[in-house]
Amino acid sequence: MGQVVTIGLDLAKSVFQIHGVDAAGEVVIRRQVRRSQLLQFFGKQPACLVGMEACASSHHWARELVALGHEGKLMPAQYVKPYVKRGKNDAADAEAICEAVTRPTMRFVAIKTPEQQSAMMLHRVRLVLCRQRTQLSNALRAHMAEFGIVAPVGRLGLERLLEIVADAEDHRLPVAARTCLRMLAAQLDVVKAQVLENDRKIMADARRTELGRRLMEVPGVGPVLASALVAAVSDPGIFRTGRDLAAWIGLVPRQNSSGSKERLGSICKAGHRYLRQMLVVGAMAVIPHAERSAKQRPWLTQLLARRKAKVAAVALANKTARTVWAMMITGARYRAPLAA
Known part of the structure; x- marks a missing residue:
């Protein structure tokens, strides 16, 4: 057996599977390694070359x-799956990763720095906090609607409800219900402050x-969106x-095309959901100014004269993404289109 040149590493919490081959493609290593022994x-x-799923x-x-x-390469898991021959276990996954990382047409994921991961964590925490704020607001509205208070x-409507909860002289709410609603109101104040600090x-x-x-x-x-783009697109050169x-x-x-028949549907909704959402929201804000x-x-x-506003927003979001890529690659500043 020759010297190992390519390793497929199947990541896990505590036990990692390793599959290594030499230059001729012969299996040299096939074993499990504990987390504490991996770097050793x-x-x-x-x-x-070490391949891993992102x-x-x-x-x-x-x-x-x-x-x-070593040369570390990250690949999307959905691109590795076709190389799994049969069955689903760690050994088969590591072998598939080892084979996929050597393909010339494989698409890789850029390795993020700790700073980029920290910036992206701000956005993920923001999503969690905004979701909690919505849940608390809906819970307050639903519980008070049971007593006929809407x-x-x-x-502004939510602020009115919070004033009723804080007013002990308002007898429309029983004492036990007011105590519970004040807990939700206090939690809502904490979440609002955390959202502002995160922003x-x-x-x-x-x-x-x-x-x-x-x-x-x-x-x-x-x-x-600018912070999310800088954190998520760590290396624009891979595109x-x-x-x-x-x-x-x-x-x-x-x-869904075949032969000479080209069929295009709605957007695929694959890829980075958060960036897609932010780009479309930003495009919706531009449309009123364009009108x-x-x-x-x-x-x-x-x-806009031919399509609905949301369809036009997706098209504008696509155009914005391409503009952002050009600015990242060339280092140029944004130039507004000339007036007709």
């Missing part, structure tokens, strides 16, 4: 292996980098064109 094992191996801890292990002199939709950190993160400041010049790209970035985000139509000044954006105005 790779420290004794010669520099080789998952929760993959970026950490990729950085550790690169520090030991308020208009929106922040301040995201804005500071967006302004901290030169790229983030340039991206905020694009219409529809605010501090939240050949801006269309590839838009496809990775999931802003391209789903295809008021039709000469500034004739392309968008003509599209």
